[in-house]
Amino acid sequence: MKTRSQYRTVEVIIQNKPLARDPEGETIHRNLVLKGGYDQVTGVRAGKLLRMTVQAESGQEAENIVRRLCDDLRIYNPAAHSCEVRIVEKEDRITE
Template sequence: MPIFEVQVIIENKAGMNDPEGETILNDLVLKGSYSTVKKIRSAKMLKFQISATTKESAEKTIRKLCDDLRIYNPMVSKVTLSVKSA
């Protein structure tokens, strides 16, 4: 059975506060050398390797895993999955 790598990117939805991104931006502004940077949004990425018959099956399984384990809060988080052959 083929092996797929599934990347799960979890970030705050648009309009939600992003304290980590704001802290990084404030640090850059204080240093003064990156004043052209106007906004930073942070995210976390999880990488899974999974045996599956198809890319679609791999994505469906990892999405269910993330939902079942409550890896993210659907009220505030946006989740993006990408799948490629390992």
């Protein structure tokens, strides 16, 4: 029997909090961007992007699963980082 399952692509963006120093971003800005002649760029903030595929009936359910995962498994440090979770696409798959 074939069943239709819904999959959601969920992105997790982890960044240093706004007032925290960002040594990686500062290094990229100073050693690559400015030395490359892009003086118009006044700052760089580095972060991490995680893209997860989640089987869920709705976008809200997929988002809740990923938020819980990030908190339970300590994917980020809430004292030092901000964490944004967003749904980017939906895909239907037919499975046996």
